[in-house]
Amino acid sequence: MPTALVVADEVDERLYGGAVRSFDVHLVLGAGDIPFDYLEFLACAVDRPLVFVPGNHDPDLSGFTRYGGLSMRDGFPASWPGPAGGINADGRVVDVAGLRIAGLGGCVRYNEGPNQWTQAQQARRARGLERAARRRARKDGGAVDVLLAHSPPRHVGDREDPPHHGFDCLHRTVRRLRPRWLLHGHIHPHGEHLPAHRLGGTEVRNVVGYHLLDLGRTRAEA
Numbered sequence: 331m332p333t334a335l336v337v338a339d340e341v342d343e344r345l346y347g348g349a350v351r352s353f354d355v356h357l358v359l360g361a362g363d364i365p366f367d368y369l370e371f372l373a374c375a376v377d378r379p380l381v382f383v384p385g386n387h388d389p390d391l392s393g394f395t396r397y398g399g400l401s402m403r404d405g406f407p408a409s410w411p412g413p414a415g416g417i418n419a420d421g422r423v424v425d426v427a428g429l430r431i432a433g434l435g436g437c438v439r440y441n442e443g444p445n446q447w448t449q450a451q452q453a454r455r456a457r458g459l460e461r462a463a464r465r466r467a468r469k470d471g472g473a474v475d476v477l478l479a480h481s482p483p484r485h486v487g488d489r490e491d492p493p494h495h496g497f498d499c500l501h502r503t504v505r506r507l508r509p510r511w512l513l514h515g516h517i518h519p520h521g522e523h524l525p526a527h528r529l530g531g532t533e534v535r536n537v538v539g540y541h542l543l544d545l546g547r548t549r550a551e552a
Contacts, residue, residue, distance in 0.1 A: 342539060381478065382416050482517060
């Protein structure tokens with residue numbers, strides 16, 4: 331079963347110390363607000379592909395397209411500011427390491443920073459993601475395994491201060507895509523034990539820090 335090193339929001343210095351090289355994983359997933367050079371280091375250390383979505387403290391990656399080693403923005407060559415070799419899954423459906431991953435980055439808008447969306451804006455983005463997943467499923471019959479997000483669904487592991495509200499639209503997206511997992515960051519535990527949640531058959535997991543997850547099964551199936 332595919333096993334992933336999943337990170338978000340907080341750098342773990344032990345991994346920089348070399349511990350990551352002992353991890354037997356198939357890919358690295360980044361759920362946002364994690365330094366891009368840290369993501370590059372992790373993917374290089376385990377020699378596995380990297381898939382990520384941006385968080386609200388990450389640079390704006392909108393408008394970039396990549397063709398092999400060439401990066402373009404709005405039709406002109408431009409330096410790619412994201413992690414080298416990383417796949418930005420924000421608003422996309424990608425197949426990596428035997429998993430189908432749908433991505434939706436960003437958080438609820440609370441100031442004028444990048445990667446922030448009103449509830450209505452994120453709902454439009456989520457509908458586009460759902461359409462992309464349906465098109466892919468019509469072609470090959472495959473289902474989404476992981477919904478990789480920066481923010482959680484509203485009232486499912488989020489907070490009551492406005493910057494840490496979750497997105498209402500993720501409830502609908504989970505119902506329509508029915509992924510095994512929804513992995514998110516944004517909500518720092520601050521020493522608190524954060525339980526996993528379930529939305530139907532989907533396990534919702536806060537992955538702040540780092541986690542090693544067998545993504546071929548949910549906890550309920552293990």
